[in-house]
Amino acid sequence: MPLALVDCTSFYCSCETMFRPGLWGKPVVVLSNNDGCVIARSPEAKALGVPMGAPEFQWRKRLRDWNVAVFSSNYELYGDMSARVMTVLRRFSTAMEAYSIDEAFLSLDGMTWAQLAACAREIRQTVRRWTGIPVGVGVGTTKLLAKLANRAAKQGDGVLVLDHDSPAGHDLINGWPTRELWGVAGRLAARLADLGILTAGSLRRASRSLIRQRFGVVGERLVLELNGVSCLELEEVEAPRQNLCGSRSFGRPVTELEELRQAVTVHVERAGEKLRGQGLAASAVCVFLLTNRHRPDLPQYNPQAGRELIVPTAFTPELMGECQRILSAIYRPGYRYVKAGVLCLGLVPVEEKQGSLFREVDPAQEEKQRRLMAAVDALNLHHGRNTVRMATAGFEQRWRMRQDRKSSCYTTCLAEVPVARVY
Ligand SMILES: [Mg+2]
Known part of the structure; x- marks a missing residue:
């Protein structure tokens, strides 16, 4: 069953710049409650090397010198913009799960690969045009593959349809580091590396029973999902506790x-x-x-x-x-x-x-x-x-x-x- 993962690009920053055209293409950061530390960065701010979690008081001078626009967090605005994005997304699918404030999985059942690509582009354009928020769209046959496609889409033009059985799909998965996979935290990645499994491709070809033996059902699910067998339900994945x-x-x-x-x-x-x-x-x-x-x-x-x-x-x-x-x-x-x-x-x-x-x-x-x-x-x-x-x-x-x-x-x-x- 094809799924799209739609993810808003630098969501909090995008909400802020949306109403400030003068800031388009400029470095922007959003601070945590009471202006403590950086919790969101525009691509331009990332490029300057402002790290996630940077304490404001330590970075104040550099942020000023680099002309970074700094905002306090405005959850009322983000909550409302999120609702708008979700409303637009609901037009594209009868089954949707709002996974976080800026991400949603959409079921795109019954479409050919060509239709999926057209639909993904339309989702991206429509959300942008109607809400002003840029999104990336990744499509795959499982949640893990959709998530991977979404991450890969960010390196390209924002839309990627991943047919895991196509030559291009094989190339992408084979070259994808395991530590960049959804649900693979640092320690799991290190334990996989001990077995010589460094890429999603080698994890995909790994013996299911070996993986189950070493990593339990969580590991086995990763193998299955990478092979296009859907078994990762939303509730089973620990959501970021934001x-x-x-x-x-x-x-x-x-x-x-x-x-x-x-x-x-x-x-x-x-x-x-x-x-x-x-x-x-x-x-x-x-x-x-x-x-x-x-x-x-x-x-x-x-x-x-x-x-x-x-x-x-x-x-x-x-x-x-x-x-x-x-x-x-x-x-x-x-x-x-x-x-x-x-x-x-x-x-x-x-x-x-x-x-x-x-x-x-x-x-x-x-x-x-x-x-x-x-x-x-x-x-x-x-x-x-x-x-x-x-x-x-x-x-x-x-x-x-x-x-x-x-x-x-x-x-x-x-x-x-x-x-x-x-x-
Ligand atoms: Mg996002």
């Missing part, structure tokens, strides 16, 4: 705000629990709603909106307050919703999270919140989920963090939309 998504389809269509509130409450509770379980805090949250796209006879409405948190948090009542406010803002009556979801973005380890200049964080208060959540989690763990849960949905405290170099919320805030002037 975001966390909780969503579920309803048993029946839902029209009332009150019921959507309950669904969102459940997702936020789960998300908060997951965050705390992994020692993470969210810098921003998004809420989205879906109507049934398989029923074109019904009115369609698929809103998504996000909001940045003043201080990254895993405290459920705070996450809940933001999510319910977003829900109120995006909800429209008169639609039959089939799904609601919550997205936590910009995840940071709790111990590394930084405070804000704009809100005093009381350590005693934070410790109280932490202990409250720990107690709730323990009760739910030992006595079953939902033993203790949220009764209220409101949490009134609205501050807004202005980061030093944050761009406008061009697409989500009326006061900040770009203005075109005619002289």
Whole structure:
């Protein structure tokens, strides 16, 4: 089954430059929460040698000397641009999995290789034209091959259809280093190298039983996927923990705000629990709603909106307050919703999270919140989920963090939309 992996090029930077034509072709970086370190680089910034994770204060002088445009992270903008890209992509396939904020797998069933190539080019052009975001498109018969094709496409014109049985496909796979394969971390690559397996080509031809014996089912799956046998399900691959998504389809269509509130409450509770379980805090949250796209006879409405948190948090009542406010803002009556979801973005380890200049964080208060959540989690763990849960949905405290170099919320805030002037 042919799959396309669509990946936005330098996504955060592309969102920033999209509304600043003066920066096109210039080096651009985006900083982490509270302007700590570099988390995204435009190709031009990469070419200058600015490393991922570069601390801003160490690189400040060089960034200035090199005329690098520096932005604070603007998750509200990225979340909204992501929603736009995903909306465009959904036109191309009935089965799609949004794998991360800037990547999606699309099933392209029933197409010839020539049609696949044309479709991949059309996806790239359409997303660019309609959203302004450049994407790379890789097509293969398995997720691993689609991912490989996508990586290879970046070295070319942004589109690559990989027929793993063609001579060109053989050449690409044979020359592809194992450590550049999706899901092959440094240690696995080193252990494969010990067996003399340095390329995807040699891994593909390796004995399945030997690989299974040494590397378990994870290794065997790599061999199968490289041979075009699809076995890598999305859930089985550990997603980069930059975001966390909780969503579920309803048993029946839902029209009332009150019921959507309950669904969102459940997702936020789960998300908060997951965050705390992994020692993470969210810098921003998004809420989205879906109507049934398989029923074109019904009115369609698929809103998504996000909001940045003043201080990254895993405290459920705070996450809940933001999510319910977003829900109120995006909800429209008169639609039959089939799904609601919550997205936590910009995840940071709790111990590394930084405070804000704009809100005093009381350590005693934070410790109280932490202990409250720990107690709730323990009760739910030992006595079953939902033993203790949220009764209220409101949490009134609205501050807004202005980061030093944050761009406008061009697409989500009326006061900040770009203005075109005619002289
Ligand atoms: Mg990307």
